[in-house]
Amino acid sequence: MADSSSGADLSPAEVRALAVTLGLTLTDDDLSEVTHRLNAMRDALAPLADLPLTSVEPTPPTP
Amino acid sequence: MSDANADLCFTPAAELAARIRKKELSPVALTRAYLDRIDRLDGTLSAYITVCRESALAEAGRAEQAVARGERLGPLHGVPFAVKDQIDAAGVLTTAGSRLLRENVAASDAPVVARMRRAGAILLGKLNLTEFALGGTLDFPYGQPRNPWNVAHDPGGSSSGSGIAAAAALAAVTLGEDTGGSIRSPASSCGAVGLRPTWGLVPRTGCIPLCWSMDAIGPITRTVEDAALVLAAIAGPDPSDPQMRDAPPDDVLTGLRAGVDGLRVGIVRELVSGADTNPDVRAAVLAAAEQLRELGAKVEEISLPLVRLAGAVFMALGDSEGAGAHQVWLRERASEYDAATRRRLIAASLLPTASYHQAARARALITRDVLAAFARVDILLAPTQPRPAPVIASGHAPVASKADAAARFFTRRSYTTPFNLSATPAISVPCGFGPSGLPIGLQLAGRRYDDATVLRAAWAYEQATSWHQQRPALA
Numbered sequence: 196m197a198d199s200s201s202g203a204d205l206s207p208a209e210v211r212a213l214a215v216t217l218g219l220t221l222t223d224d225d226l227s228e229v230t231h232r233l234n235a236m237r238d239a240l241a242p243l244a245d246l247p248l249t250s251v252e253p254t255p256p257t258p
Numbered sequence: 259m260s261d262a263n264a265d266l267c268f269t270p271a272a273e274l275a276a277r278i279r280k281k282e283l284s285p286v287a288l289t290r291a292y293l294d295r296i297d298r299l300d301g302t303l304s305a306y307i308t309v310c311r312e313s314a315l316a317e318a319g320r321a322e323q324a325v326a327r328g329e330r331l332g333p334l335h336g337v338p339f340a341v342k343d344q345i346d347a348a349g350v351l352t353t354a355g356s357r358l359l360r361e362n363v364a365a366s367d368a369p370v371v372a373r374m375r376r377a378g379a380i381l382l383g384k385l386n387l388t389e390f391a392l393g394g395t396l397d398f399p400y401g402q403p404r405n406p407w408n409v410a411h412d413p414g415g416s417s418s419g420s421g422i423a424a425a426a427a428l429a430a431v432t433l434g435e436d437t438g439g440s441i442r443s444p445a446s447s448c449g450a451v452g453l454r455p456t457w458g459l460v461p462r463t464g465c466i467p468l469c470w471s472m473d474a475i476g477p478i479t480r481t482v483e484d485a486a487l488v489l490a491a492i493a494g495p496d497p498s499d500p501q502m503r504d505a506p507p508d509d510v511l512t513g514l515r516a517g518v519d520g521l522r523v524g525i526v527r528e529l530v531s532g533a534d535t536n537p538d539v540r541a542a543v544l545a546a547a548e549q550l551r552e553l554g555a556k557v558e559e560i561s562l563p564l565v566r567l568a569g570a571v572f573m574a575l576g577d578s579e580g581a582g583a584h585q586v587w588l589r590e591r592a593s594e595y596d597a598a599t600r601r602r603l604i605a606a607s608l609l610p611t612a613s614y615h616q617a618a619r620a621r622a623l624i625t626r627d628v629l630a631a632f633a634r635v636d637i638l639l640a641p642t643q644p645r646p647a648p649v650i651a652s653g654h655a656p657v658a659s660k661a662d663a664a665a666r667f668f669t670r671r672s673y674t675t676p677f678n679l680s681a682t683p684a685i686s687v688p689c690g691f692g693p694s695g696l697p698i699g700l701q702l703a704g705r706r707y708d709d710a711t712v713l714r715a716a717w718a719y720e721q722a723t724s725w726h727q728q729r730p731a732l733a
Contacts, residue, residue, distance in 0.1 A: 204660065213608045218589045225601050228657045232605035235663035236613075239570030243616045246564075246623055253618030255471035256625065256681035256706075258458030258503040 204234045263291045267427035268729060271337050271484040274430055275378075278336040281325060285336030285380065288430075289318035292338045292382055296428050299732055302409055304401030305422035307343045308351050309383040314338065317380040334491060335378030340429040342417045343384035343400075344391050345475065346464035347371045354466045355387040355416075357399045357594045358587060368464025369499070370433060370475050370492045377491040382429050385419030389599040391440055391468045392416065392580060394667070396598045396654055404650070405447060406730035407696050411647045414447030416440040420478040421448035425697075426730060431479045431488050437468045438572050439642075439674030441476050442686035446642035446699025449688045449728065451716070452478045453485045456707050457681035458503045460489075461496035467583065469576040470501070472678045481726055482687060482717040486510045489709060503707065510710045518718045519554030521711070523547065524635035527561045534669050536645035542690035542698045543641045546719060550639070553718055560631055560638070564624045568679060569671030571624065574617035575679075577606035602667075621679045628680040632705045637715050642699030644670055646692040673701070683709040687716045688725035697725075 205213075210230045214221050221229060266288065269277075277283035293311055300306050321336040341347065344354050346364035353359045371381065386403045388395040393415045403418035405411040406426040413422050417434030421444025424432050434441040436454035445452025453476045460475045467473055477488035493507035525547050530540055551557045581588070581603045588607065592600055631638060657663050677684040682703055689700035700719065704712040720726050 210608065214604060217585075217607055219604055219607060220589075220592060221604065224656075225597070225604065228601045228663075229605045229608070231657045231660045231663040232601065232667065233608055235660040235668070236570065236573065236605065236609060238660060239567075239664055239668050240574055240613050240616060242567060243571070243620045246620060248616060248619035248623070251619055251622035251626065253615055253622060255618075255621070256457065258501055 205230060263294065264427070266291050267295050268480065270481045271334065271430040271479065272487055275334055275337050278325060279331055285318040285321040285325070286315065288336065289314050289338050289380055292429060299426060300428060302404060303406060303422050303426060304386055304398070304403045305419040305426065305428050306340070306383045307353055307386050307400040307419070310350060310381055314380050314382050321378065321380060332376060332378030333487060334374065337379050337430045338382045339374055339379045339431045339433070340382045340385050340423050341371060341433040342387050342420050342435055344387055344435050344466045345371060345433060347381055347384065350384060352384070352466065353400065354391065355389045355395065355398065355400065358591060360399070364464070366464070369461040369496045371464070373492045385423055385432060387418055388415040389596045390466070390580070391435060391437060392599050392602055393440070394598040394602065394653065395596045397596050402650065405647050405696070406732060407449060408694070410649050411696060412447065412650050412653065414444035414647060417444050417478060421445055421450055421452065424448065424450040424478045424480055426732060427480070431477060431484050433475060433488070434478045435465055435473060435475050436678070437472045438576055438671055438678050441478055442642045442674050442684060442699065442701060445478050445686040446697065447647035449697030449730070450478050450480060451482055451485050451685065451687050451726070452476070453489060453685045453713070454677065454683060455489055455493065455709050456683045458501055459493050459507060459707065459709065461499035461502055463496060463498040469579040472576060482713055482720045483514060485685070486514055486713045508707065508710050510713050513710055514714055514717050516714055517554065518550055518715050521555045521637060521715060522635040523550055523555045523557045523637045523639050523715070524560035524631060525557065526565065526638055526640040527559050528563060528565050529640035529673055534644045535641055538692045539641045539645055539698050543639070543700055546689040546700045547639055549722055550715070550719055553722055558635070560635060562627050562631060562676065564627050565676045566672055567620060568624055568675040569668040571617045571620045572671055572675035572679060573668060574609060574613055575621060577602060578609055578614050581606035624676060625680040628676055628682060636704065636711055638703040640701045641673055642686040642701040643673055646694065646696035646698060677703045682706050683712050685712050685716045687720055690725060
């Protein structure tokens with residue numbers, strides 16, 4: 196799996212290789228969008244590294 | 259259809275139930291009026307996947323006999339309702355809007371459907387949705403749902419049909435499901451009232467899951483009182499759902515009309531004044547805040563800096579859970595998914611577990627901030643969506659870049675998801691129209707299990723305005 200920090204964008208070839216490890220097949224059209232989505236997600240989550248994440252436990256709400 | 263029949267179908271459910279109890283209105287005639295309206299309009303709007311015509315008329319006949327016999331009647335006796343096709347009704351298809359479930363017939367009623375029936379309501383049918391409640395579907399297998407205010411525009415999702423059917427009076431009331439905004443978004447886009455109840459208040463058994471820690475079933479209606487009536491019917495513990503609070507639900511009806519005098523309302527600065535919020539939406543929401551102030555609420559601005567990250571945090575968690583649930587089908591039946599669903603689930607499948615873990619911690623921080631805000635105010639106020647509903651075609655353009663992906667998939671979700679992440683109740687009520695005539699939604703959120711205060715504030719605002727009385731001009 197890729198590193199959790201944003202870093203350089205994943206290339207389509209890297210995304211395809213990741214998918215193959217999970218047994219997932221990507222069409223060429225799928226590959227382009229999945230690559231954009233995944234890179235966008237990694238960028239969007241990068242600011243989390245600056246938050247005091249260790250001050251809280253990663254547990255969901257309970258009823 | 260005559261104007262009289264349209265007037266009947268647009269009548270609030272509370273009033274319909276009262277007229278049925280007084281023997282002024284026949285449940286059979288009412289059910290026929292909705293079925294006629296569905297026949298006339300749903301070919302264009304595609305709100306329904308399944309219409310339960312014969313069983314609805316049979317139920318209506320029994321309801322009429324019960325009235326005639328003077329039996330004790332439920333609060334929604336004889337009122338026709340419809341549910342998102344993610345929720346089971348015995349003997350009826352539950353497709354979740356997917357080709358993969360085109361032959362999936364439910365064996366039994368979900369608890370929420372059983373409770374609506376127990377309250378006397380009559381099931382009209384199952385409502386369209388984006389595939390597996392994910393949003394962004396390109397090719398709807400059961401028809402392209404359309405916004406009743408302008409059929410070229412998106413109705414919002416994922417409970418698209420529930421929003422359309424409520425706004426266009428194709429049912430008296432509807433049920434939707436909201437994991438990241440899927441009740442409030444279509445309510446906002448279609449000019450209806452949509453309540454996501456506190457997570458843990460309404461049982462989810464019999465509802466195809468997307469994200470276990472955020473899925474919540476709730477009403478989409480034309481009035482706040484109707485939303486309260488439906489919530490009162492469906493809320494409360496059920497042994498089949500272990501994530502339910504084990505306590506009787508609060509009464510949401512008795513105090514509904516108590517007003518907002520002295521209520522503390524916080525305008526969420528980042529969601530109202532942020533650059534992503536359309537100026538028309540900002541103006542409508544600030545006018546709504548001013549209206550609440552005139553009604554006696556104490557309105558102040560409040561800052562929640564982390565809500566800007568909520569959309570991405572939600573997608574890292576919700577999409578990962580969804581991807582986990584779909585792994586086998588993604589490997590074995592990928593071509594049967596809509597292309598957008600498949601791409602979204604595959605992208606989520608490839609997200610590193612470290613990112614999921616970070617997002618889970620960020621969720622806890624966002625929750626801490628939201629709950630801390632409720633120490634200062636009783637209600638948080640924000641737009642439901644940053645802009646009115648876009649044209650359907652705009653969602654069909656290929657995703658051109660990661661910036662395009664971020665703009666299309668993350669930004670708007672930061673408006674609704676802070677309250678999904680924090681498991682708090684939130685409602686969308688109509689608060690105006692944009693220049694192109696499409697509705698704008700006002701979002702009001704409250705403390706966990708204080709759905710009654712959310713409904714009270716929404717009712718006070720609704721009654722002081724006339725937005726909820728507007729009807730789409732349907733051919």
